[in-house]
Amino acid sequence: MAGVDTRATPGFYGRKKHAAGAAKQAAGILSQLQEKLFANSKSGDNRKVLLVLQAMDTAGKGGIVRHVIGDLDPQGVSHYAFKAPTKAELTHDFLWRIRKRVPAAGMIGVFDRSHYEDVLIARVHELAPPVEIKKRYNQINAFEQELVDDDTTVIKVMLQISSTEQKSRLGERLDRPDKYWNYHTVDVDERMHWSAYQEAFQIALERTSTAAAPWYVVPADRKWYARLVVQHLLTEALKSMVLTWPTADFDVEAEKVRLSTT
Amino acid sequence: MAGVDTRATPGFYGRKKHAAGAAKQAAGILSQLQEKLFANSKSGDNRKVLLVLQAMDTAGKGGIVRHVIGDLDPQGVSHYAFKAPTKAELTHDFLWRIRKRVPAAGMIGVFDRSHYEDVLIARVHELAPPVEIKKRYNQINAFEQELVDDDTTVIKVMLQISSTEQKSRLGERLDRPDKYWNYHTVDVDERMHWSAYQEAFQIALERTSTAAAPWYVVPADRKWYARLVVQHLLTEALKSMVLTWPTADFDVEAEKVRLSTT
Secondary structure (H helix, E strand, C coil), X not given: CCCCCCCCCCCCCCCHHHHHHHHHHHHHHHHHHHXXXXXXXXXXXXXXXXXXXXXXXXXXXXHHHHHCHXXXXXXXXXXXXXXXXXXXXXXXXXXXXXXXXXXXXXXXXEEECCHHHHCCHHHHCCCCCHHHHHHHHHHHHHHHHHHHHCCEEEEEEEEECCXXXXXHHXXXXXXXXXXXXXXXHHHHHHHCCHHHHHHHHHHHHHHHCCCCCCEEEEECCCHHHHHHHHHHHHHHHHHCCCCCCCCCCCCHHHHHHHHHCC | CCCCCCCCCCCCCCXXXXXXXXXXXXXXXXXXXXXXXXXXXXXXXXXXXXXEEEXXXXXXXXXXXXXXXXXCCHXXXXXXXXXXXXXXXXXXXXXXXXXXXXXXXXXXXXEECCHHHHCCHHHHCCCCCHHHHHHHHHHHHHHHHHHHHCCEEEEEEEEECCHHHHHHHHHHHHXXXXXXXXXXXXXXXXXXXXXXXXXXXXXXXXXXXXXXXXXXXXXXXXXXXXXXXXXXXHHHHHHCXXXXXXXXXXXXXXXXXXXXXX
């Protein structure tokens, strides 16, 4: 991960000015695939998708949700932003509150932060003893395998920005009164732990990138590029499901007759 | 309600071809207002919005969600589609499952169907005795007053289509294999009770259209018009909140200095 060129745009041969057109075209395709996934769930198809977004502050999780997920039909999206656990949540296993938010059949679930905070911030700030954190990697793998066994396509995305880019983005929030609300003094405190976070990410990726639920480390200094990649990952996941419109579970001609008499 | 011209487009002097442009422009304004509502909740503003959508089948609730709510940032939307209550839900008061889904501060909540089903389908199919249903109108008014007291702007929309228009929309679903999934034989059964539903709606509107939580009956034979109206209702609700960007709850200059040293 230390070797990731955060300004790179691998796989996309255009420049920023070409990205908007590409994103719009891809949004149409993704949107239709989503409708098919949703439609199939109505006739018993159990499949669903879970997109997990992790990143350092300002890396662009919010923008991904606004622009990529925002292109989808809200009826087929279940989005949840995990904050610091409440006192009540802390009286349970760390996966307890996560399990309650997993997507139902036909849905695209989006986790803005997730159970990975329990091995990231928890490790950096020693919120749990090392032996406990070590156990969590296995628990996470078992949990995600369970989701996969329940027909969930799990896509885990780590948006990777450089420390310099983060500094510039935090600076911008301090320059714009319409962005103050999104600036938190704790972001600078956290920034002091940059390398500890990188290390925690690195270990988490190694322990939890499985064949069933792989991680994608996405260079994110260029917002437009990171958005295209996430859009692409979702599209490919849905394409590989080979979704078709469900067949009628009723007699179409008989229904036409019945309707005509009303 | 029987007097509503369902093909009318009151207040909009353009035709269908002008609607897309109007909707797009309005979406930009609505989207920025939404961001302000969301932003303010981060500094303690308790205000939120609840949009309740009720209608006969095919009247266009789904389209409103896809096109009007779909223009908003998913981070600030909590959407829930209420289905027939489960056995577990039926062991509670009818408002129990509704209360769990009311929007939090800063959010725009959308109910696709709602507690009104408990005085609509419940009345038409005699799922509860008349005395119980009569009691529910008062319970609904008390519940909605409670939401208003908790700084919720409640917007209740009844999409009104004609029986002829419904017949044509159901027919279209039977003509298009990509729409079969959205056709339910029960829709025709329900159609047989058209006038009973109109009566139930009429009574519900009379009993529950309060100053605090008024009903809007929106002519919906023209989908583009109904969408513009709901967009407009949301926009006006947010405008009347006189939202500004929250001021910084930290020392901006001190933070700039602190950031520069990292």
